Amino acid sequence: MNPRILIVDDSSLSRRTLRRIIESAGYEVVEADDGMTALELYFLDKPNLVLLDLVMKGMYGLDVLLKLREIDPQVRVVVASADIQSSTRQMADEGGALGFINKPFVPEQVIAAIESALAEGATSETN
Amino acid sequence: MKLTERQTDALSELINIAFARTGAALSELTGHRVVLNPPEVAVYRTEELRPALAKFVPGDVASIHQVFAGPVAGDALLLLNYEGAVHLTDLLTDGHKPSNHLDESAREVLTEVGNILLNACLGMFGNLLKVHVTFSVPRLHLETLDELIGSITEGKTDLHYALVVYTAFHIRDSSVTGFLVIVLSVASLDRLIQEVDAWEAQQSR
Numbered sequence: 450m451n452p453r454i455l456i457v458d459d460s461s462l463s464r465r466t467l468r469r470i471i472e473s474a475g476y477e478v479v480e481a482d483d484g485m486t487a488l489e490l491y492f493l494d495k496p497n498l499v500l501l502d503l504v505m506k507g508m509y510g511l512d513v514l515l516k517l518r519e520i521d522p523q524v525r526v527v528v529a530s531a532d533i534q535s536s537t538r539q540m541a542d543e544g545g546a547l548g549f550i551n552k553p554f555v556p557e558q559v560i561a562a563i564e565s566a567l568a569e570g571a572t573s574e575t576n
Numbered sequence: 577m578k579l580t581e582r583q584t585d586a587l588s589e590l591i592n593i594a595f596a597r598t599g600a601a602l603s604e605l606t607g608h609r610v611v612l613n614p615p616e617v618a619v620y621r622t623e624e625l626r627p628a629l630a631k632f633v634p635g636d637v638a639s640i641h642q643v644f645a646g647p648v649a650g651d652a653l654l655l656l657n658y659e660g661a662v663h664l665t666d667l668l669t670d671g672h673k674p675s676n677h678l679d680e681s682a683r684e685v686l687t688e689v690g691n692i693l694l695n696a697c698l699g700m701f702g703n704l705l706k707v708h709v710t711f712s713v714p715r716l717h718l719e720t721l722d723e724l725i726g727s728i729t730e731g732k733t734d735l736h737y738a739l740v741v742y743t744a745f746h747i748r749d750s751s752v753t754g755f756l757v758i759v760l761s762v763a764s765l766d767r768l769i770q771e772v773d774a775w776e777a778q779q780s781r
Contacts, residue, residue, distance in 0.1 A: 459713070460684065460687070460688055460691075461684060462681075462684040462685060462687075462688045463688060504691075504711050504712070504713055504714075505713065506713050530695075531691050531692045531695035531696075531699075532695050532699055532711065533594075533695060533696060533699035533700065533703070534699045534702040534703055534708060534709065535703050536702065536703075536706075536707075536708035537699075537708065540708075552688070552691070552692050552695075553598075553602055553688075553692055
């Protein structure tokens with residue numbers, strides 16, 4: 450079965466863009482338009498990786514990351530945000546994200562970040 | 577407060593770098609070459625903002641508004657006249673027949689383009705100043721210029737300045753003029769200018 454990716458973004462345009470990129474690379478996609486829905490979906494469905502926006506209505510993305518790690522310390526998260534600040538990238542790193550990509554999305558960068566996070570997660574699971 | 581020629585030049589160059597990166601990425605996203613004109617920068621007191629912008633946006637305006645907070649705080653807006661906003665979304669999407677209104681999908685595209693551009697610009701300031709800035713969710717507003725100015729000056733009793741960045745999007749042999757308006761307190765603008773001065777001095781070494 451192909452790895453399943455959970456896209457968490459309140460912009461339906463961003464979700465559609467990511468879905469197109471990700472499905473064309475052969476992955477399965479599930480979507481959430483806010484943090485609470487993402488937490489529920491993750492708990493029930495355990496996707497292989499989460500692509501997480503930061504600035505959303507309701508919960509802020511880094512808070513979602515924190516909660517996801519409480520549910521599953523091994524969760525693989527790649528942050529996908531328009532925020533280009535190095536400080537934000539560092540906060541995502543410190544929060545346990547395995548990657549960080551910026552909007553607007555470049556397909557090759559999205560797929561590379563997903564592949565790298567899946568590989569990194571697989572390595573830590575075998576250790 | 578008036579910027580010197582060197583400060584204006586340095587600030588324009590910094591924003592140009594952020595815009596170039598954004599233009600390249602928007603090109604990838606849309607499959608069309610998107611070029612953003614080198615920006616022109618001006619600083620106004622907020623009470624001078626209406627007459628300064630009225631020359632360029634006489635009718636209704638579409639704005640994408642984000643509040644940013646942190647050591648440097650204020651309001652950031654991408655501003656387009658209504659027709660320009662419709663035209664820009666037609667160009668960015670593959671609108672085969674030109675429309676004359678902003679439907680839900682066009683509003684989404686516009687909000688996301690605003691989000692990306694405002695983040696590119698403010699994020700670059702955050703990196704330069706070595707401070708962390710947080711953003712609110714971007715909101716699209718369709719209103720008159722007077723209503724817009726009223727909403728961004730409301731409740732601001734102390735002196736505020738607006739950094740106005742003029743640019744144009746060139747896509748598929750068409751162009752649309754837009755404005756980035758960043759409203760800052762005197763202290764925030766002072767801090768930004770100090771860091772721009774330091775960056776400019778470092779570049780000229």
